[in-house]
Every structure is written in structure tokens, then in C-alpha cells.
Amino acid sequence: MSKLEELRASAEKEWAEFTSNEKPRVMVGAATCGLASGAGAVIEEFKKQLDKAGLGGKVDLVETGCIGLCYAEPLVEIRSANTPSVLYSKVSPKDVEKLVNSHLIGGEPVKEKAVGVMDDKPFKGIAPFKEHPMVALQKRIVLRNCGVIDPTSFSHYLARGGYKGLERALSMTQDEVIDEMKLSGLRGRGGAGFPTGVKWSFAKASQNDVKYVICNADEGDPGAFMDRAVLEGDPHSVIEGLMIAGYAIGAKYGYIYARAEYPLAIKRLKNAISQAEEAGILKNKDGFYFEIKIKKGAGAFVCGEETSLMASIEGVRAMPRPKPPFPANSGLFKKPTNINNVESLAAASSIMREGGAEYAKLGTEKSKGTKTFSLAGKIERTGLIEVEIGTPLRDIIEKIGGGCTDGKKFKAVQAGGPSGGCLTAEHLDVPVDYETLSALGAIIGSGGMVVMNEDSCMVEVAKFFLGFTGNESCGKCIPCRMGTQHALKILERITSGEGEVEDIERLKKICMTMKQSSLCGLGQTAPNPILSTLRYFEDEYMAHIKDKKCPAHVCPKLVHFKIDPEKCVGCTMCARSCPTGAAHGELKQKHSIDPEKCISCSACYQACKFGAVVRD
Structure with missing residues (x-):
């Protein structure tokens, strides 16, 4: 039995104990979205309340990655002895004592905070999590471990099939691995949508003693956070995918280029790399030798372009180079180089584990598999999702995302970030795939979706x-x-x-x-x-x-405010909120706005509770 097989047998036993109904546990979403919402304070309060209840050391308190429901953070999953696991949303420190006493000790879920049961069956009136509207239509392959495992645990990843894709790849020839990727139909998830297997074949065909593979984790689109979530929630999947790519093209060296603004992602990557080295997966002199270095980027959006990224790694100014020569022939340090983004590599590890034909069953004829998207902007349920390519846009915006906030009318969605384009209400029934979006003037891109409502200009x-x-x-x-x-x-x-x-x-x-x-x-x-x-x-x-008007009343120089005397009650809220003194009047008297002083900041409009401030 190999060392990896021994480790996997031990890991599977550990995972069985971790997920058993007998072992109490508390899992807190501690990705960037969770921490920004206050998960750190929730964790500290759990430590305090567990000690207070005499459960310190008896209950596993685990930090996990982003499960995708960013709008509902902080998220906490609790399993007490002999009861199903329940996921709770918007947990604050003041909720923790009740969760400990009611669920962990009393076995009674706190229904008003519950999102769903993490097992398959309902529990005391709480539906299974898979029935949640944001989850029901998803097909999670890249995100399958995010929010489920402890991202700092090598055993958790191994127990859920981790590195089986690499093992299978190493049992095949390089050409067989590339053919498997071609069979899957995976296209680059960084934006270009170029067939991944074909890209690998170009680098493999280049003859050189030294080759490189690079993971592009320089995610710079406004409103995009797919790569960050994968790196924070399942870093080993990216490492495994990078190693598979390295073996396929004949490279022994890999770089992960991650922006410095992702400190948690980098921390968890470093931990995962150390674990893989200790387990003999990386830097294995007796088998496939491969080593990985992390390069921190300074946050330049242009480094999403592969030649600029390589220039940055080389230590020179990040500027694009003319092509040809292409990176497959002359890339990093003028050596043959293959570059894939985070999602492509995470998908590659699953494809090699489950088989290319299985992956190709998903998606459309020309756009296979699944795609992660980040939902942001004026949408009810912001967060991270993964759906089959070809899913109608309406399902993503309305069924998964819950439509626009405050009951506002959907106007458009910017798909593909700054490099993409807008899709409108008339496009809600189109399938989200590479060809369809391109024909409409938008792109899938890396997967950012910024939703806009009727108030958007x-x-x-x-x-x-x-x-x-x-x-x-x-x-x-x-x-x-x-x-x-x-x-x-x-x-x-x-x-x-x-x-x-x-x-x-x-x-x-x-x-x-x-x-x-x-x-x-x-x-x-x-x-x-x-x-x-x-x-x-x-x-x-x-x-x-x-x-000379802004229909959405957004552009300040094209929006003018006045007060309707019929609706004004003289509450003075407009005057108190006005930064220039343009809105004025005595208490309980009709107010007015001086157009000479008004800077159209809309502070008075937002402050008025009676609809007396009118936009023109």
C-alpha cells in the first residue's frame, strides 16, 4: 500500500467520525465574505459559550469556506448528538448562547434562524438545504467542497476523493490525459473559453527541458469573487489540477499568481502546499516531481492577460507582449508555458477523477460542463453559485438570485465584468452559454454578474x-x-x-x-x-x-429636486440631511429647496419618509 493510500484510509475514517451523528460539531463560514459579516466575533462567542456550557473540547469548532449564500452570512452549521445537521443564517454573537443551549444541548433547532437541514431529510419542520431556492438548481462540481470541508484539513480533502484525479492521470500517458480533457469539452473558465485540452496539447508539443504551468488567480473584475472562494474553501483542488496540467504537458514547475488583496486565500494555499509536500505529493523525488511557488500580484487588472502576468512573475513591469510567439512555445522565462485560471484547474481535478465523458454530459453541445457565477448588485440573494452551462438567465436571476431587491423591476445584468456587456429583460429566457452571450454582445467571462434594476442609469x-x-x-x-x-x-x-x-x-x-x-x-x-x-x-x-435628463435620476447634474407642499409635514428631516443647506424650513412648516445651493446629492430624497421630495 502506497503512502497516499494509507493516508486516504486514515482520512476516510476521520471523515466518517467527523460527519457521524454521534459527534457534535459547529462549522462557521470563515471565508472573506463570512469574516466581513462578523464571523470572527461569532467564533469567539462560540468558544466562550461552549466553555460556559462545559462543552469546551467536546465539540468540534471548525472554520470552513464559503458555501455560496453570501447574503446570509455569517453562516453556522450545527450538529448535535443523534440529530441532523442544520445550517443557520445571519448569526450574530447574541444568537450563539441560544444555539448552544437549544440545538447542541437540547436537540431543538432554532427555526427562525434555520436555512435548511444539511442531511437529505426534513428535521422538525426544516426543509433539506438542497431545496433552498438558491441551491436547488445548482450543479456543484468546482464548489463541491466549499463550505463542506475544513479547507485547512488535508484529510478532509483526501477523504472526499482528493488526489484521485492525479493518481488516475499518473496511470495514463500524457496524451491520454490530454485526450480525456478534450473529451470533457472543458473550455477555459477565465474568460476566453478556449478548449482546455487543446491548449494543453500545444504546450505538450513544444520541446524543451523546462516547462511551466501557471494558475491565474489574479481575479480583478468588480463584483467577481469565484476564484477567491475556491482558493479559500478548497485549495487542494487547484493544486491537484495544476499538477495534472503539469504532468500532461511535461512541466515540473508551477506558479500560482494570486493578488495580494487575497491574504486568506494565499494563507490557505500556503498551508495546502505544505501539506501536499509533507504527504509526498509535491516534490516527490521517487515519482512525478512537481513544485509550486506562489507569486503575489499587486492587483493590476491587466495581469489577467497571460503575457502581462508572466512579465510580472519575471519581475518586470506587467505589460502585454505581442503574439506570436504564444506562451505554449515561449512563455515564462522564454520557456513553454501553459496558463489556466483557478476554476479551470479545479474542474480538471474533478474531470480526471470522474472521467471526461461524465463531465461532457452536462452543458450544451458546444459549451460543456458547469460554470460558477458571482451574483452581485441589486439582487436579493447575492452570492456564489455553480450551474450547468445553458441554464436560462431567468433561472439565475429570478429563481436562484430571488430577483431584484425591494421588489424593483429588473433592468439589466452586466455579464463578464468590465470586459463583458449588458443583457436586458428581453434576454431573460436565453441560455447562458458562450455562443449565445457572444452573439448578444456580452460574454460569460470569468463569471461575474452585476444585476441592475430600474433605478440604474x-x-x-x-x-x-x-x-x-x-x-x-x-x-x-x-x-x-x-x-x-x-x-x-x-x-x-x-x-x-x-x-x-x-x-x-x-x-x-x-x-x-x-x-x-x-x-x-x-x-x-x-x-x-x-x-x-x-x-x-x-x-x-x-x-x-x-x-438633458437622466431617466433613472442618477446623474447629479441632470437631476433636480423640489418639495411637494401637499405632502410636506415639516418634519425637518430633509433640512437636517442636506449638506449645503439647500433644503430649509421651520419645524411643522412647509419646506423648500434652494436650486442655487442644491448639489443634487439626493440626501433629502432618501431622508424624506413622506414622499414630499420629488425628483425632476
Whole structure:
């Protein structure tokens, strides 16, 4: 029996004890989303209350990754002796004593905080977690361990089939592994959607004594947090996928390029790498030798482009290089290099474990498998999901995400981050796959989805994303460097009420020049938010230009406020909230707004509880 087989047998025994009904445990979601919501204080309170109840050391208190329900954080899973495991949402320190006394000691769940039963059967009126509307339509492959295991535990990963994909790969030839990836139909999940198996074959065909594989974990899209969640919740899956890629192309060295803004992800990666080295999986001189280094990025969005990323690893300024030569032939340190993102590699470990044919059963004819998405913006249930590719957009927005907040009407979703485009209400029934979204002027991208409701100004949205890409441009090529600046100035004029009808054609011309002549993907895709909003919301642009009004009442210079005397009760809330003294009046007297002093900040509008402040 090999060392890994011995470790797995021990791990499976440990996992059986950990998940048994006899062993009490408390699992707290301690990914970045959970910690930002106060999970750290909840953990400390559990330690205090467990000691108080005489349960200190008798109950496993475990930190886990993100299970995906970010809107409901902090999340706590509790299993007491001989009772099912229940997941609780929005737990605060003041809830902990009741959870300990009622559930852990008394065996009675706290129903008002319960999200679902983690086992298959209902428990005292609480439905199974798999029936939760945010979970019911998901197909979790990449996220299968996130929120389920302790991400710092090597045994937990091993017990749930960890490194079986690597073992299977090592029993095959390199070409057989690549053929398995081709059979799966997996396409790059970083945004480009290029077939992963084909990409591996290019690097494998290059002849050189030294080759590299790189995991691109430089996730910089606003509203995207898929890679971070996987690295924090299941780091070994990425390490395993990176090793499989290394074996397939003949590389012995790997890099994980993660932005420094992800300290928890980097911490858990370092821990996982140390565990894999100790277990003899990494740096194994008697078998497949492979070593991994972590490179911290400074948070430059352009490093999502593979040649810029490699330049950063080499210690020079992160700027894209012309292609050819392609990285498969001359990449990192001028050696053959293969680059995949976090999700692609995590999927690869599962594909090699379960088989490419099994993975290919999911998805559409040309877009196989599953895709993770982060739901952000004006949506009821923000969080992380994984669905089969081809799932209708309506299912993602309405059934999984719960629709827009406050009962507002859905207006658009920015799919694919700053490099993507907007999809509107008329697109809710389209399947979310590579081909369909591309035809509509959007992309799947890395998986970010920012939802906008009726109160969102689409011109302002385009300006926001272009401002982001303009700031992140490395400046190497003129179309991107100057194109983003000129287009942004035009958008600023339009949102300030100074736009001209001719600006529409100017924007289109600049955008097409950038798409056709920018050096890298940043500049080529930066115009997408402008082009898609012009395509579907040109009437909003014209309202800003011709009518000098913002239909969504967002652009300050195009919004004017006044007070309806019929509704004003003289409560003084508008006056107290106004930063310039424009809103004024005596207590219990009708108020008014001085247009000369008003800066259209909307503070008075938000403060008024009687609907007396009117936007014009």
C-alpha cells in the first residue's frame, strides 16, 4: 500500500467520525465574505459559550469556506448528538448562547434562524438545504467542497476523493490525459473559453527541458469573487489540477499568481502546499516531481492577460507582449508555458477523477460542463453559485438570485465584468452559454454578474466600467491608452448634460478602433459595456443628450429636486440631511429647496419618509 493510500484510509475514517451523528460539531463560514459579516466575533462567542456550557473540547469548532449564500452570512452549521445537521443564517454573537443551549444541548433547532437541514431529510419542520431556492438548481462540481470541508484539513480533502484525479492521470500517458480533457469539452473558465485540452496539447508539443504551468488567480473584475472562494474553501483542488496540467504537458514547475488583496486565500494555499509536500505529493523525488511557488500580484487588472502576468512573475513591469510567439512555445522565462485560471484547474481535478465523458454530459453541445457565477448588485440573494452551462438567465436571476431587491423591476445584468456587456429583460429566457452571450454582445467571462434594476442609469454604468478599465490600462498601446480616455470624456460630457448627438457616433468609432487594434484583451474588450448599452439603451443616451435628463435620476447634474407642499409635514428631516443647506424650513412648516445651493446629492430624497421630495 502506497503512502497516499494509507493516508486516504486514515482520512476516510476521520471523515466518517467527523460527519457521524454521534459527534457534535459547529462549522462557521470563515471565508472573506463570512469574516466581513462578523464571523470572527461569532467564533469567539462560540468558544466562550461552549466553555460556559462545559462543552469546551467536546465539540468540534471548525472554520470552513464559503458555501455560496453570501447574503446570509455569517453562516453556522450545527450538529448535535443523534440529530441532523442544520445550517443557520445571519448569526450574530447574541444568537450563539441560544444555539448552544437549544440545538447542541437540547436537540431543538432554532427555526427562525434555520436555512435548511444539511442531511437529505426534513428535521422538525426544516426543509433539506438542497431545496433552498438558491441551491436547488445548482450543479456543484468546482464548489463541491466549499463550505463542506475544513479547507485547512488535508484529510478532509483526501477523504472526499482528493488526489484521485492525479493518481488516475499518473496511470495514463500524457496524451491520454490530454485526450480525456478534450473529451470533457472543458473550455477555459477565465474568460476566453478556449478548449482546455487543446491548449494543453500545444504546450505538450513544444520541446524543451523546462516547462511551466501557471494558475491565474489574479481575479480583478468588480463584483467577481469565484476564484477567491475556491482558493479559500478548497485549495487542494487547484493544486491537484495544476499538477495534472503539469504532468500532461511535461512541466515540473508551477506558479500560482494570486493578488495580494487575497491574504486568506494565499494563507490557505500556503498551508495546502505544505501539506501536499509533507504527504509526498509535491516534490516527490521517487515519482512525478512537481513544485509550486506562489507569486503575489499587486492587483493590476491587466495581469489577467497571460503575457502581462508572466512579465510580472519575471519581475518586470506587467505589460502585454505581442503574439506570436504564444506562451505554449515561449512563455515564462522564454520557456513553454501553459496558463489556466483557478476554476479551470479545479474542474480538471474533478474531470480526471470522474472521467471526461461524465463531465461532457452536462452543458450544451458546444459549451460543456458547469460554470460558477458571482451574483452581485441589486439582487436579493447575492452570492456564489455553480450551474450547468445553458441554464436560462431567468433561472439565475429570478429563481436562484430571488430577483431584484425591494421588489424593483429588473433592468439589466452586466455579464463578464468590465470586459463583458449588458443583457436586458428581453434576454431573460436565453441560455447562458458562450455562443449565445457572444452573439448578444456580452460574454460569460470569468463569471461575474452585476444585476441592475430600474433605478440604474445605463450611461453611468458604461462610464463606471470604462473608468475602471481606463485606470487599469498599462498604457503600452495607443488605442487602449487614448481610447479609454477619450471615450470616458465623452461619457462624462453626456452625464453632465453637455453631450451632443454626434457623440454617439464618436463613441462607436472609438470603440471599434479599440477592439480592432488594441494589443491585448483589456483594450479589445474595454468598449463592450459602451457598445452593449448603446445597443439596448440608446434611448437613455438620447434622453441625456437631447432632453438633458437622466431617466433613472442618477446623474447629479441632470437631476433636480423640489418639495411637494401637499405632502410636506415639516418634519425637518430633509433640512437636517442636506449638506449645503439647500433644503430649509421651520419645524411643522412647509419646506423648500434652494436650486442655487442644491448639489443634487439626493440626501433629502432618501431622508424624506413622506414622499414630499420629488425628483425632476
